[in-house]
Amino acid sequence: xxVRVYDLAHARAGDKGNTSNISVICYDARHWDFLERxxxxxxxxxxxxxIAKGPIKRHPLRNLKAFNFxxxxxxxxxxxxxxxxxxxxxxxxxVMLAIELPDPEAARK
Amino acid sequence: MKSRETxxxxxxAGTSDDRMVPALELAERGDIDxxxxxxxxERTVSRENLARSKDPELGYSPSLHARLRMVLPTCxxxxxxxxxxxxxxxxxGGARAARKEAADLGLGxxxxxxxLGDDVSSIVKHRGELTLIENGEPLESILPKMIxxxxxxxxxxxxxxxxxxxPIVLSGRVADPxxxxxxxxxxxxWTYEDLPKIAQGTAAGHLLECTASVTGGCFGWPGKKEVxxxxxxxxxxxDVKADGxxxxxxxxxxxxxxxxxxCTEQLxxxxxxxxxxxxxDCVLDISGIALSQDTADRVRVAGAKARPATETYKVxxxxxxxxxGEGEVSYGGIDAVARAKWAAQIVKERxxxxxxxxxxxxxxxxxxxxxxxxxxIRPEPxxxxxxxxxxxxxxxxxxAIGFEVRAMHMHGPGGAGGACEPRVxxxxxxxxxxLPKNLVNAQVVVxxxx
Numbered sequence: 001x002x003v004r005v006y007d008l009a010h011a012r013a014g015d016k017g018n019t020s021n022i023s024v025i026c027y028d029a030r031h032w033d034f035l036e037r038x039x040x041x042x043x044x045x046x047x048x049x050x051i052a053k054g055p056i057k058r059h060p061l062r063n064l065k066a067f068n069f070x071x072x073x074x075x076x077x078x079x080x081x082x083x084x085x086x087x088x089x090x091x092x093x094x095v096m097l098a099i100e101l102p103d104p105e106a107a108r109k
Numbered sequence: 110m111k112s113r114e115t116x117x118x119x120x121x122a123g124t125s126d127d128r129m130v131p132a133l134e135l136a137e138r139g140d141i142d143x144x145x146x147x148x149x150x151e152r153t154v155s156r157e158n159l160a161r162s163k164d165p166e167l168g169y170s171p172s173l174h175a176r177l178r179m180v181l182p183t184c185x186x187x188x189x190x191x192x193x194x195x196x197x198x199x200x201x202g203g204a205r206a207a208r209k210e211a212a213d214l215g216l217g218x219x220x221x222x223x224x225l226g227d228d229v230s231s232i233v234k235h236r237g238e239l240t241l242i243e244n245g246e247p248l249e250s251i252l253p254k255m256i257x258x259x260x261x262x263x264x265x266x267x268x269x270x271x272x273x274x275x276p277i278v279l280s281g282r283v284a285d286p287x288x289x290x291x292x293x294x295x296x297x298x299w300t301y302e303d304l305p306k307i308a309q310g311t312a313a314g315h316l317l318e319c320t321a322s323v324t325g326g327c328f329g330w331p332g333k334k335e336v337x338x339x340x341x342x343x344x345x346x347x348d349v350k351a352d353g354x355x356x357x358x359x360x361x362x363x364x365x366x367x368x369x370x371x372c373t374e375q376l377x378x379x380x381x382x383x384x385x386x387x388x389x390d391c392v393l394d395i396s397g398i399a400l401s402q403d404t405a406d407r408v409r410v411a412g413a414k415a416r417p418a419t420e421t422y423k424v425x426x427x428x429x430x431x432x433x434g435e436g437e438v439s440y441g442g443i444d445a446v447a448r449a450k451w452a453a454q455i456v457k458e459r460x461x462x463x464x465x466x467x468x469x470x471x472x473x474x475x476x477x478x479x480x481x482x483x484x485x486i487r488p489e490p491x492x493x494x495x496x497x498x499x500x501x502x503x504x505x506x507x508x509a510i511g512f513e514v515r516a517m518h519m520h521g522p523g524g525a526g527g528a529c530e531p532r533v534x535x536x537x538x539x540x541x542x543x544l545p546k547n548l549v550n551a552q553v554v555v556x557x558x559x
Contacts, residue, residue: 012328
């Protein structure tokens with residue numbers, strides 16, 4: 001069975017220009033290594049392919065039990081010109097949380 | 110007990126639309142020394158520049174009146190000093206408005222120290238060769254449409270304003286964390302050479318700059334991340350010591366929660382490279398920060414590092430970039446989605462028949478694809494709201510979108526309801542350049558007597 005990012009971590013999205021940054025923060029530090037292995041920039045890019053052109057960079061923040069994903073070309077040109085309703089992309093953290101990761105062991109936590 | 114060994118810096122606003130009452134609660138019950146109102150989003154200064162072009166006394170944040178009227182009696186009585194960027198595009202006009210509010214409240218002659226120099230439009234208009242960060246084009250590509258150019262000033266000039274002793278400090282564009290760092294530099298005599306302290310103060314400012322984001326706002330999730338009494342959530346403050354130690358707290362007897370989880374979300378918020386968060390005051394590295402629960406609703410922040418500031422200020426250049434028009438109408442029940450999609454096709458065809466063209470165009474089915482775009486596997490909802498939006502240089506073309514969407518009531522598929530009035534708004538786009546700091550003349554002027 002799969003585990004969702006939602007099951008292991010919380011997240012928040014922020015905006016600067018046309019770039020979205022989404023934090024992924026483990027509830028339990030023991031899941032950090034699993035997320036480092038499975039929540040790769042490629043997997044995130046696949047989940048965001050309808051929304052963002054990329055590139056996507058992942059910054060590890062082990063001290064904070066977290067990762068910071070920086071997703072470029074994600075906000076329809078940026079808050080000042082975007083035609084979207086959610087011009088800041090505040091809701092994009094929920095795309096991250098819905099990503100499913102294949103690992104039965106982590107799901108058992 | 111507080112002494113000048115420790116100061117308490119409170120966050121009274123994190124945007125011009127922020128909630129009002131928590132700032133008053135903080136002033137009344139938070140035992141704070143400083144109350145910081147951060148009220149400028151990326152394009153706010155451009156918008157206020159347009160306001161000033163119509164009336165030279167305007168151009169400061171319109172929320173200045175209500176915010177100061179609310180907190181000034183308490184702040185003056187308790188000696189709480191106010192620091193704010195509500196001066197926006199007209200800090201001197203804002204200072205006159207603030208002094209009038211104080212006088213009208215019977216508080217007498219309240220001096221305001223005004224930070225000037227962030228408006229660099231007269232400097233950059235001769236420097237069309239500067240490179241736009243966003244697309245690598247030269248600045249001259251947008252100069253003809255420029256409305257405003259404002260440098261993100263740092264804590265040094267805000268500190269200088271605090272040194273005057275004025276109860277209120279008012280600025281235009283200043284980097285958000287710098288507004289909070291300035292009182293610490295003022296009280297403790299920190300300079301930009303004291304990098305570990307500047308780092309801690311900048312981290313504290315970053316944690317405070319979105320107010321309720323560390324006290325349970327933009328956080329809760331039923332059954333997963335509970336937030337007690339969110340309706341009465343309080344605003345945060347930082348207790349800062351001269352040695353740079355920082356503890357974040359919140360107004361007593363308010364709702365919400367303040368813990369390592371809420372602080373971690375805000376710490377990473379709007380940061381790109383965590384080892385190089387560039388402010389006018391330093392290059393902050395948050396990667397080594399440790400957050401720990403001190404006591405209930407108090408979180409200790411330790412381990413922030415920084416490198417010296419860069420030689421440039423980031424300058425936001427606002428410019429007019431056409432219009433956005435939009436319209437909405439709803440469909441419900443059997444085949445709701447199919448009727449909404451058909452309506453979208455009809456509107457597009459009618460706009461084309463009238464010869465209108467758009468630089469960008471978007472169709473949303475609210476309830477289905479408006480936030481995260483179209484994914485085929487999602488089930489169809491019972492009802493959807495069709496939203497169409499386009500950007501164009503032609504105001505008539507922008508208006509036509511909402512006009513034609515509204516016309517779906519009478520001229521579209523069956524059973525359309527609840528269309529909104531056609532909406533058109535001016536696009537104030539923002540791009541940025543880096544400007545050498547030595548070209549910028551940041552300075553302080555005092556309005557009123559000290």
